Amino acid sequence: MLEEIKDRIKEEFGFETEPYDTNMLLVHATKERIRDLMKFLKSYGFKYPHTISVVDYTPKGEGFQINYIIENLVEKKFVIVRVNLPEDELRIPTVCDIFPPFQPHEREAWEMFGVEFVGNPRLEVMILPEWAKGLYPLRKSYDFKKHRKEVRKGKA
Amino acid sequence: MGNSVALTGYVFIVEEEKEVAGKDLGLLQEKILQLNWGVQHPASGPMRLKVWVDGDEVVKVDPDIGYVLRLLEKLVEYRTWLNAIVNVERACFIDNFGTMTGYSIAAEKIAGVEVPKKADYMRTILCEGGRIVSHLIGLGGFIGVLGVHTPSQWALIAREKFLDAFEVYSGQRIATASIVPGGVRYEPTSKFIEKMIEAVDYLEKEFIPRYGEVFIDNPTLKLRTRGVGVVSKEKAIELGLAGPALRASGVASDIRKDYPYAAYGELDFRVVTKEEGDAYARYLVLWEEIQESAKIIRQAIEGLPEGEYRVKFPVKVPPGEAYVNVEWARGCFGFHLVSEGGTGPYRLKMRGPSFANLWAMPEMMKGVKLADIPVIFASLYMCHGDIDR
Numbered sequence: 001m002l003e004e005i006k007d008r009i010k011e012e013f014g015f016e017t018e019p020y021d022t023n024m025l026l027v028h029a030t031k032e033r034i035r036d037l038m039k040f041l042k043s044y045g046f047k048y049p050h051t052i053s054v055v056d057y058t059p060k061g062e063g064f065q066i067n068y069i070i071e072n073l074v075e076k077k078f079v080i081v082r083v084n085l086p087e088d089e090l091r092i093p094t095v096c097d098i099f100p101p102f103q104p105h106e107r108e109a110w111e112m113f114g115v116e117f118v119g120n121p122r123l124e125v126m127i128l129p130e131w132a133k134g135l136y137p138l139r140k141s142y143d144f145k146k147h148r149k150e151v152r153k154g155k156a
Numbered sequence: 157m158g159n160s161v162a163l164t165g166y167v168f169i170v171e172e173e174k175e176v177a178g179k180d181l182g183l184l185q186e187k188i189l190q191l192n193w194g195v196q197h198p199a200s201g202p203m204r205l206k207v208w209v210d211g212d213e214v215v216k217v218d219p220d221i222g223y224v225l226r227l228l229e230k231l232v233e234y235r236t237w238l239n240a241i242v243n244v245e246r247a248c249f250i251d252n253f254g255t256m257t258g259y260s261i262a263a264e265k266i267a268g269v270e271v272p273k274k275a276d277y278m279r280t281i282l283c284e285g286g287r288i289v290s291h292l293i294g295l296g297g298f299i300g301v302l303g304v305h306t307p308s309q310w311a312l313i314a315r316e317k318f319l320d321a322f323e324v325y326s327g328q329r330i331a332t333a334s335i336v337p338g339g340v341r342y343e344p345t346s347k348f349i350e351k352m353i354e355a356v357d358y359l360e361k362e363f364i365p366r367y368g369e370v371f372i373d374n375p376t377l378k379l380r381t382r383g384v385g386v387v388s389k390e391k392a393i394e395l396g397l398a399g400p401a402l403r404a405s406g407v408a409s410d411i412r413k414d415y416p417y418a419a420y421g422e423l424d425f426r427v428v429t430k431e432e433g434d435a436y437a438r439y440l441v442l443w444e445e446i447q448e449s450a451k452i453i454r455q456a457i458e459g460l461p462e463g464e465y466r467v468k469f470p471v472k473v474p475p476g477e478a479y480v481n482v483e484w485a486r487g488c489f490g491f492h493l494v495s496e497g498g499t500g501p502y503r504l505k506m507r508g509p510s511f512a513n514l515w516a517m518p519e520m521m522k523g524v525k526l527a528d529i530p531v532i533f534a535s536l537y538m539c540h541g542d543i544d545r
Contacts, residue, residue, distance in 0.1 A: 021265070021478065023415060047393050048409075050481075053492040053505035060496075067492065069479060069507075073393060073407060076414045080479065101396030104515040127222040127544055138230055 001075050005044060013037055024078040031083050031092045038068070038081070038095045046070045046079055052105040054113045056140045063087045064115060068095070068102070085115065094119035112138040188215055193529065201540030205529070212526040217518045225544040232504045237263055237473060238336050240501055247489075247506060248541035249330050250293060251286035253279070254484035255542075256335035259504070261417055262480040262493040263337035267473045272464040273419075275339035280419040280456045281352065282325075282335065283482075284449040288359065289318050290485035291442045291449075294400075294537045298439050299371060301530035302380055307371045314363040317355035324348045339466030349457055356450050364447065372443060381436040385520050385532035388433055395516035398509035399487020400441040401536050405433035411483035423455045435535035442537065472499055486510055486537055508542030 002025045006017045013033055020026040029037050050069040057065055068081040085092060094117040096103035106117040111125050114136040125133045136142060187210060194204030202223035208215040228247060232240045244259040245252035257279050264271060292315045296308025319329040325348045326332040334341045392405035402409055410427040412420040428444040430437035477494040487509025496502040513536045520532055
């Protein structure tokens, strides 16, 4: 089944794919056509979204990598859609109207990494406190020491 | 007035129904009241539900989370491959074995390490023990929100027996840190096996008949939970429900069967599904899964092979990545682990099933009665540790 999908993606979108694991396929997509690809995969039975995993490769100079992980519950197969974003242009169209469960995942990726999902209706802080908005703690450049609260020494 | 009701002294006032527009609309909106449900939530950990109600009908629900954020995904990056289990197991302390197993399998996949068969069987025994422990709290908590606290005490007594077994095995009752990349940490002694069988015996012979007699086929419970929070099969997939909540809607999704890991491929068990998709069905899924888990533990103890229980795991792991799912007590837990050739993980993304269930909840609660909120909340079987991570 994954072989068939692989050929169709190559044919329709021209994206490169590679086997990831048994039962999993990795698709290298671009942000311009991510929405079309997601619609295509959904029509192919990949209806169950797992998560959006962002990996920060800025220390290597490769920007950010966004992985959309979706599963086909009938055929028991996974697809990982991967998009690379440069560090200075962290914007990607949202897919939360195609997969509604991705909405909070996009929100989390936004608050933890600063990736802007254009079109997501609710990019507000969710897990972090309000004062930590814009600190992006899961980025590699985040400095724990800088944001540590002062500890009072000696007698209070 | 010949009305007999009016004669008894009761007066009924029927409000006039009229169309509202313009500045009167503001007055109407004031009728919608916002309630705070939390922050110390009675059904599980700390969170707040903002509930907007019109009378006793729920208009909108918005969860406010983040009270148990520990940033585990970041802390893991500062650890070695083996030490990281301490952070991973704290995703939720109730079933800590499932998360450790998933992380260990992901690390082993990247490093190309094959674990001995004995470790696989031990992982299965511990994971199922963790599932039983977690489901017992889920069962007790579900009736707990309805105001009856006896069943949760009964469930905790049964849970204690399993915690005793974990203590004999690892020295700890809750955060055991006993599954590591490369196998399991300790040799399963005969004392541990004895304790585990004792716990399963108690569960099957004492707890299940007694609890089942009173709290499963219970007419009051059925009255309160049947037809509440109904989710159809298609809707469950669309909302992205996970674990027991997904299976209660008739979707037979179980990572243990679909993508077997540890020793599950060699054991005989059944995936519990229900067709109704309501709160009562979700409760029954937990109940039947406990019985399946007890069977799995017995099979795994019987088939426990001889040999090594742990192999050496390299200090430095070659660059690579893996996405591994395990069927945790509350649903499928995903680990996206990335290695850059260092002594510890470069990035770990944890996909928590409770996070998925939590954000499906507002859609399920639209238009229900206020009294059904705790029932739906508890039936989704969430843990705050893995919502916030």
